[in-house]
Amino acid sequence: RDATYGFIGLGKMGAPMAANLRTKLPKEDTLYIFDVNKAATTEFQQKFGSGVQVASSVGEVVEHSETIITMLPEPAHVAGVFKTLTASPPPPLKSGTQRLFIDSSTIDVSTSLAVSRSVSECKSLNGTFVDAPVSGGVVGAAAGTLTFMLGGHESILPRAKEILSLMGARILPCGAPGTGLAAKLANNYLLAISNIGVAEAMRLGQKLGLEKDVLKNVINVSSGKCWSSEINNPIDNELKGFEGGFGVALMKKDLGLAVQAAQACGAKLEMAEKAQEVYATVLQKEGSKDFSIVYKWLKDRET
Numbered sequence: 001r002d003a004t005y006g007f008i009g010l011g012k013m014g015a016p017m018a019a020n021l022r023t024k025l026p027k028e029d030t031l032y033i034f035d036v037n038k039a040a041t042t043e044f045q046q047k048f049g050s051g052v053q054v055a056s057s058v059g060e061v062v063e064h065s066e067t068i069i070t071m072l073p074e075p076a077h078v079a080g081v082f083k084t085l086t087a088s089p090p091p092p093l094k095s096g097t098q099r100l101f102i103d104s105s106t107i108d109v110s111t112s113l114a115v116s117r118s119v120s121e122c123k124s125l126n127g128t129f130v131d132a133p134v135s136g137g138v139v140g141a142a143a144g145t146l147t148f149m150l151g152g153h154e155s156i157l158p159r160a161k162e163i164l165s166l167m168g169a170r171i172l173p174c175g176a177p178g179t180g181l182a183a184k185l186a187n188n189y190l191l192a193i194s195n196i197g198v199a200e201a202m203r204l205g206q207k208l209g210l211e212k213d214v215l216k217n218v219i220n221v222s223s224g225k226c227w228s229s230e231i232n233n234p235i236d237n238e239l240k241g242f243e244g245g246f247g248v249a250l251m252k253k254d255l256g257l258a259v260q261a262a263q264a265c266g267a268k269l270e271m272a273e274k275a276q277e278v279y280a281t282v283l284q285k286e287g288s289k290d291f292s293i294v295y296k297w298l299k300d301r302e303t
C-alpha cells in the first residue's frame with residue numbers, strides 16, 4: 001500500500017498537524033504539501049526529508065492525494081482553493097479511490113456547505129468533503145491532542161476519524177455537513193464572552209484587595225471556573241507578555257462568524273455587540289497577542 005495524503009496551509013496550526021501526520025503515517029506513504037508561503041513548505045520539507053513532496057499548486061497536491069486536509073485562515077481562502085480545484089480539476093485517482101477532503105479551518109457554515117456541494121458536483125474530482133474544525137490551539141496541534149468537531153455524511157466518518165486520530169485525541173461527530181462548524185462557532189462564541197468575563201472578574205477582585213493567585217484559586221474551585229480561568233488565566237499569560245496562544249485577530253474573526261451565523265438563523269446574541277467592540281479595540285491597541293490580553297487593556301484604563 002502506497003497511500004498519498006495532501007496538506008494545504010502549513011501555518012501555526014497546519015505545520016504541527018502535518019508534522020504529526022507525517023510522523024505517524026507509515027514510512028512508505030507520501031505527504032504532498034502546499035502553502036502560498038514557500039518558506040513554510042521548504043522548512044517542513046527540510047525537517048522531514050523523503051516522504052514529503054512539496055507541490056507547486058493545490059492542483060498538484062490533489063492530483064496525487066487520496067485524503068487532503070486544508071488548514072487555511074479565512075472563508076475566502078478556503079473558497080478560493082476549492083474554486084481553483086473545481087474550475088480545473090485534476091483527473092480522478094487511477095485506483096478509483098474516492099478523494100476525501102477534510103477542511104479544519106474555522107470558517108462560516110454557508111461557505112463550507114457551498115464548498116462541500118461544489119466538490120460533490122465536480123465529477124472529475126471524485127471527492128467528498130467534511131468540515132472538521134479544531135479546538136486545542138497551537139499547543140494541542142503540536143502535542144497531537146486536538147479535538148475535532150466533525151460534520152459529514154455518516155458513510156465517510158470512519159475514514160475521516162482514522163486520519164484525524166493521527167492529529168487529535170478526540171473526534172466528535174456532530175451530524176450532517178456543516179455541523180462541525182456550527183459546534184465550533186457556538187463554542188468559540190462562549191469562549192469570546194467568558195474570556196472577557198474572566199478578565200473583568202480578575203481585575204474586580206484585585207481592585208477589591210484580593211491577591212491575584214488567591215482569587216484565581218477560589219474561582220477555579222467555584223462556579224465561575226471555565227477554560228479561561230483555569231487553563232488560560234490572564235495572570236499567568238501576563239508573565240509571558242501574552243505571547244503565543246490564540247490571537248486576538250482570530251478571536252475577533254470567530255466572533256464575527258458566530259454573529260453572522262446568528263443573523264442568518266435568527267438566534268439572539270445579546271453580548272455579541274459589546275464583545276466585538278472589545279476585541280476590535282484590543283486588536284488595535286495591543287496587536288494580535290493572546291486574546292487574554294483583554295485583561296491588560298482593562299487594567300491600563302483603571303482609575
Ligand code: NAD
Pocket residue numbers: 008009010011012013014034035036037040071072073074077080081104105106107134135136137138245246247250
Ligand atoms: P496561519 O495564518 O498561521 O496559517 C494559515 C496558512 O495558510 C499560512 O501558512 C498561509 O500562508 C496559508 N495560506 C493562505 N492562503 C493559502 C492558499 N490560498 N493556499 C495555500 N496556503 C494558503 O493560521 P492558523 O493559526 O494556522 O489557523 C488556521 C485556521 O485554524 C484558522 O481558520 C483559525 O481560525 C483556525 N484555528 C486556529 C487556532 C490557533 O490557535 N491558531 C486554533 C483553532 C483553530
